[in-house]
Amino acid sequence: xxxxxxxxxxxxxxxxxxxxxxxxxxxxxxxxxxxxxxxxxxxxxxxxxxxxxxxxxxxxxxxxxxxxxxxxxxxxxxxxxxxxxxxxxxxxxxxxxxxxxxxxxxxxxxxxxxxxxxxxxxxxxxxxxxxxxxxxxxxxxxxxxxxxxxxxxxxxxxxxxxxxxxxxxxxxxxxxxxxxxxxxxxxxxxxxxxxxxxxxxxxxxxxxxxxxxxxxxxxxxxxxxxxxxxxxxxxxxxxxxxxxxxxxxxxxxxxxxxxxxxxxxxxxxxxxxxxxxxxxxxxxxxxxxxxxxxxxxxxxxxxxxxxxxxxxxxxxxxxxxxxxxxxx
Numbered sequence: 001x002x003x004x005x006x007x008x009x010x011x012x013x014x015x016x017x018x019x020x021x022x023x024x025x026x027x028x029x030x031x032x033x034x035x036x037x038x039x040x041x042x043x044x045x046x047x048x049x050x051x052x053x054x055x056x057x058x059x060x061x062x063x064x065x066x067x068x069x070x071x072x073x074x075x076x077x078x079x080x081x082x083x084x085x086x087x088x089x090x091x092x093x094x095x096x097x098x099x100x101x102x103x104x105x106x107x108x109x110x111x112x113x114x115x116x117x118x119x120x121x122x123x124x125x126x127x128x129x130x131x132x133x134x135x136x137x138x139x140x141x142x143x144x145x146x147x148x149x150x151x152x153x154x155x156x157x158x159x160x161x162x163x164x165x166x167x168x169x170x171x172x173x174x175x176x177x178x179x180x181x182x183x184x185x186x187x188x189x190x191x192x193x194x195x196x197x198x199x200x201x202x203x204x205x206x207x208x209x210x211x212x213x214x215x216x217x218x219x220x221x222x223x224x225x226x227x228x229x230x231x232x233x234x235x236x237x238x239x240x241x242x243x244x245x246x247x248x249x250x251x252x253x254x255x256x257x258x259x260x261x262x263x264x265x266x267x268x269x270x271x272x273x274x275x276x277x278x279x280x281x282x283x284x285x286x287x288x289x290x291x292x293x294x295x296x297x298x299x300x301x302x303x304x305x306x307x308x309x310x311x312x313x314x315x316x317x318x319x320x321x322x323x324x325x326x327x328x
Contacts, residue, residue, distance in 0.1 A: 005100040011202070012036045012075065014114075016081030016105055018054065019045055021160055025195035026083060027051045033199060033254035038074045049076060051112050055138070061101055066110040080109045083120040086132055089274050090267045096130035102139045106321060109148055116208065121156045123213055123298075126286040130274055140211075150207050155194055156283045156298055157186035159309045166313050169230050170242035174239040178279035181224030181240065185295060186283035187215025190309065193302025194256060213285050216302050220284060220295035229307050233314050248276035 013030055013280035017023035018039035028051045040061075041047065047056045057073055059066050071077075083103050086093035102119070109117050121140060125133045143150050165175055165261045178184075189197075197214055201207040231238045255269035285297040312318075 010034050011079055012038060012077040013079045014070070014077040014105070014108075015039045015054070015081050015083070016101065017085070017120070018056070019050060020083055020085070021158070021191050023083040024051055024288055025191035026081060026198055027054050029192070029195040030054070037201075038070070038077055040070050042101055060324075065102075067104055068216075071108070071112070075113050078115050079118065080105055080114050080116075081118045081120075083198075083200060085120075085122075086135075086209065088267075088271075089130065089132040090270055091131035094135040098132050098135035099139050099299055100305055104140065106139075106146055106148075107141060108148060114148065114296050116151065116202060117143060117146075118151045118198055119143060119153065121152050121211075122155045122200065122278070123152065123156045123168050123283050123285070124281065127281060130277060131270055132274075151204075152211045153194075153198055153201065154213045156213065157188040157190050159190055159306055160196075162186075162188055162306060163309070164311060166230065166310065167229070168313055169234055169236065172236075174179065174241040175227035175230065177223055177240050177242050178245045179242065181227065181242075182222045183245070183280055184278075184282045185220040185222045185293070187220050187295070187298050187300060188306040189216035190302060190304035191213065193304055197301050201232070205325055213283075215298045215300050216304055218295070218298075219299050220282075221306065226306070226310075230310055233307075233310055243279075245279040248272045248279060251275060 010033075014034050015023060015026055015030065015037050018027050018037075019041050023039075027037050027039060031053035033053065039050075039054045039056050040059035041050075041056050043058045043060060045056070045058070055074055057070055059070060063069070063200065082102050082105055084097055086097040096107060106117065114124060119140070121134070121136050125137050125140070128134050128137055140152055143152065169175060193216055194214070201212070211313075249272075252269050252272035255272065256266050259265040259269050282293040284293040284295050287294045288295065
């Protein structure tokens with residue numbers, strides 16, 4: 001099952017994670033730039049809903065030889081761009097996707113003589129406490145040690161992951177805040193601006209052999225800033241409901257004990273740890289010397305802003321509550 005490439009590309013790029021939000025943006029940008037995009041997707045993926053132009057090929061990622069099959073069907077590639085991430089962040093998913101799929105791609109890249117491996121990682125791996133963060137860091141270390149030219153891109157935050165409360169406010173419900181809403185901050189980046197940055201890593205010396213934190217145009221925003229803007233844009237008086245982050249930590253601790261006797265609870269405990277992490281940790285550059293997050297140290301790119309994104313959502317009546325992470 002393939003789509004015909006409509007533009008003869010200057011490079012052949014193997015793009016992993018093409019059905020995720022960032023992956024779709026990279027696919028669109030790659031085709032627009034004249035590259036040939038080869039995109040393995042899970043069996044049953046609705047290719048008609050994906051950007052037109054790339055070659056999509058149904059792939060069984062549980063098959064140890066999936067990349068050899070992709071190469072047999074689509075030919076060798078010059079560049080690997082990986083935008084994959086586990087859907088849930090659960091330990092099993094993280095090991096299979098954040099580490100496993102990327103590791104298979106790295107083996108392929110070394111054997112095929114790929115020019116460069118560009119990895120979409122995450123800014124939160126700076127302070128790893130979660131299974132998916134450790135899986136990402138383990139693969140980052142493997143990539144750095146591989147001898148390949150690499151670029152590791154760590155975005156600060158995605159528009160979609162910060163848009164889940166738009167429908168709540170439309171329905172007249174309060175905006176949920178963790179603590180006072182000022183515990184965390186980030187510099188959100190749009191899918192298109194991030195895609196442009198990722199493609200800009202190709203053959204760019206200052207972005208090679210480098211870990212690259214990147215955000216959208218500043219300033220850094222707190223959840224309180226986001227809620228206040230949404231209420232103004234919707235023309236409604238502010239209403240907030242505070243959720244204590246310690247609630248997640250306490251529940252995770254309880255399940256952490258119980259999971260020793262009941263292993264299925266491990267995933268639920270991890271979800272609570274993820275919730276606590278994002279409720280209490282900023283998505284900015286971490287300065288280990290001062291043990292603080294530094295908004296000024298988080299580089300910026302692009303021109304699209306989260307508030308402009310909110311305006312478009314409100315004007316269109318659309319919902320944008322899906323997770324922002326790129327994934328299969």
